[in-house]
Amino acid sequence: MNVADVRAGGTRRAAGAVVDAVVVGAGPNGLAAAICLARAGRSVTVLEGATTVGGGLRSAELTLPGFIHDHCSAVHPFGRISPFFRSVELAPHGLAWATPPIAIGHPLDDGSAVVVRGDVAATADGLGERDADAYRRILGPIVQDWDRLMPDLLGPLPLPRRPRQAVRLARFGWYAIPPASWLVRRFAGRRARALVAGAACHSQLALSEAVSAAAALIMLATAHVDGWPLPVGGAGRLAEALAAEFTRLGGTIETGRPVTRFDELPEHRVALFDVDPQQLLGIAGARLSAGYRRALRRFRPGPGTFKLDLALDGPIPWRASELGQAGTVHLGGTFEEIAFAEAETAAGRVPDRPFVLLAQPSLLDRTRVPGSGETVWAYSHVPNGSTADVTEPILRQVERFAPGFRDRILATTVTTPADLEAYDPNFRGGDIAGGRMDLWQLFTRPSLRVLDPYTTSDPRILICSASTPPGGGIHGMSGMLAARSAMRRLLKQ
Ligand SMILES: Cc1cc2nc3c(=O)[nH]c(=O)nc-3n(C[C@H](O)[C@H](O)[C@H](O)COP(=O)(O)OP(=O)(O)OC[C@H]3O[C@@H](n4cnc5c(N)ncnc54)[C@H](O)[C@@H]3O)c2cc1C
The missing domain is CATH 3.50.50.60 (FAD/NAD(P)-binding domain)
Structure with a gap:
């Protein structure tokens, strides 16, 4: 003791x-x-x-x-x-904190990436003309009202006493309570739909489930408000x-x-x-x-998590070079692919092409690595208590958007759901x-x-x-x- x-x-x-x-x-x-x-x-x-x-x-x-x-x-x-x-x-x-220039990056198979940087307008501009307006219309007021919304969103069931707050929460709830698969209907293009899918995965729900949209909106709003620091x-x-x-x-x-x-x-x-x-x-x-x-x-319980920690001899060679400025990268491609992967997990199966949440902390914080090394943190959702080995599917998803990535790996540590539970009994399954x-x-x-x-x-x-x-x-x-x-x-x- x-x-x-x-x-x-x-x-x-x-x-x-x-x-x-x-x-x-x-x-x-x-x-x-x-x-x-x-x-x-x-x-x-x-x-x-x-x-x-x-x-x-x-x-x-x-x-x-x-x-x-x-x-x-x-x-x-x-x-x-x-x-x-x-x-x-x-x-x-x-x-002390390090704030990435890009909070969230989301690569697509055409070699481009959708990125969340700075204010809502800067991000909306990268979504294409058709979706920029919808993004501004939905995210703009949430980000603007963030300080008033946050105390109610980060607590028990909100019971607003003032009519104005009730209106703010109702507006948020209008978009947030439905599934992410409904929220994406407000966007026409692949880029915005993929961005929403990746952010919605933080709910750990199938994207067809109620309130999966809430995670997308909260994650995107916080990315605009404070940039997802490390x-x-x-x-x-x-x-x-x-x-x-x-x-x-x-x-x-x-x-x-x-x-x-x-x-x-x-x-x-x-x-x-x-x-x-x-x-x-x-x-x-x-x-x-x-x-x-x-x-x-x-x-x-929620789903399980299968995690990889990687030591690299240099940065991930993303095809979309701006991802070299992103703290977090959402991997999985289009909305449809990601929704399918998360639905598989929710149904108790391990998807072949999982959604991967990846962070590259040492790009921003050189105190974490020796020389030109890099650290990578990446995980996928799996059914609770799953014993499946998801190492290969995760590595394949990174390689898909960063050819040559595997050649940079110096060492890998795997953390399974059982390892997580052994590490902290709260992480059951x-x-x-x-x-x-x-x-x-x-x-x-x-x-x-x-x-x-x-x-x-x-x-x-x-x-x-x-x-x-x-x-x-x-x-x-x-x-x-x-x-x-x-x-x-x-x-x-
Ligand atoms: C792989 C992974 C990635 C994550 N990524 C993120 C992320 O990027 N961003 C984010 O915001 N969150 C992330 N989370 C979630 C976040 O870590 C948890 O939601 C958060 O730690 C929960 O905090 P807590 O204090 O409720 O519980 P815990 O963090 O679980 O802390 C509980 C503490 O209690 C101790 N304890 C438990 N039982 C007992 C006991 N019987 N007696 C004495 N001590 C006990 C444990 O050892 C532990 O120290 C991640 C979690 C994991 C596992």
């Missing part, structure tokens, strides 16, 4: 003393919850099962010495702009900065402390769990009502988003407590992981909102 720190300048917590809050799990949401509670003057202890903090936000030399790869999250659409991240100052802890030095730097901020506020982190039973927790007033519903059942099931336990058991993000589970994560989904049937037990709204991703919002809920509980005690 390794005690990271105690209240700065304060008194060390006496053995056996009651802490206001114990947080199980030092993922981005656990750390966000811990920071919010510590900021409110509460004593907080975080217990992390792994030997380092971060959960889905860690980096390491996964291939060759000197090549720093991100185990899980690489690109951070909300890393600077979510209400939680806007509320914390992490630069004093050494955190932490300099690796995603793990963001987790380290969060941990440093928490300990600065006086909190304590104990790593190497996997929790399997509730009675392993130190004395506390409230406990917040940065874990998935199955683990919550295992740890605290005996304290939860039969109805709540049933809800946790019924909670459905390789599900990286804390549960399926369909229309129902977006707002009933992990149970029907839609107004305060962070509470459970026991007033002293809360859940703060990605299995609560707004779901997967590095935004810290589940943690922040769970901490607010915990504060209400603490004030009542």
